[in-house]
Amino acid sequence: MGEQYIAMSNEQSSLWHDERERLQFAELVNVFYAREIPALTENATAEQLPRALLSLPYYVERAARDIVQGSVPLQLDSQNGTWLSPQKAQPKWQMDVCKHYFARHGTVGLVVPVMLSHKGLTRIVIDTIDQVRDNMIHCNQHGWFDCSGQSQKGVSTIMFKPAKALMVAACCGHQWQYSKAIGPRVLSLREMLLASMINWKNVRIIKKRSR
Known part of the structure; x- marks a missing residue:
């Protein structure tokens, strides 16, 4: 699912200044999906889960983009999605x-x-x-x-x-x-x-x- 969404986001490639930013974005998207999907399936009710999964790509991409483009001035570990x-x-x-x-x-x-x-x-x-x-x-x-x-x-x-x-x-x-x-x-x-x-x-x- 994460890789598919990265492909969908290729049209935004002009937003990135260099290959390093694109790599960080891809790493963050993947780690956020890996963390959030199990958490949602464990904590969301049967009624909440479809809606939560539907909105997840928007929030994952938004968080990854804001982090990569420097909204948080801290040292980033993009492979683990942490500062x-x-x-x-x-x-x-x-x-x-x-x-x-x-x-x-x-x-x-x-x-x-x-x-x-x-x-x-x-x-x-x-x-x-x-x-x-x-x-x-x-x-x-x-x-x-x-x-x-x-x-x-x-x-x-x-x-x-x-x-x-x-x-x-x-x-x-x-x-x-x-x-x-x-x-x-x-x-x-x-x-x-x-x-x-x-x-x-x-x-x-x-x-x-x-x-």
């Missing part, structure tokens, strides 16, 4: 800093870092703000937070003020076990797409898409 960066210490939440920022700058469409902790395992993920009202912020996947970043789901989920180091950690799959760095996790296609929505020149404001 690479040295892992730093586990970040610490600063309630006052978050409250001061989100009370003024919580904006629909902004990509934000969220820290998830469970049974000693901590990771940073990215999500998008889709609602803001009554000093509360709602993220697309992780629900409601107050302006200090505290989740309504409990203390295991905390929203951070956007910072480049946090975005890098999230995009590279960095995680910690009892505050000690462990091997990175692999991002989902959704997360890969969100990473291309980050305004890497200034992670605290929304990126304006040119298309």
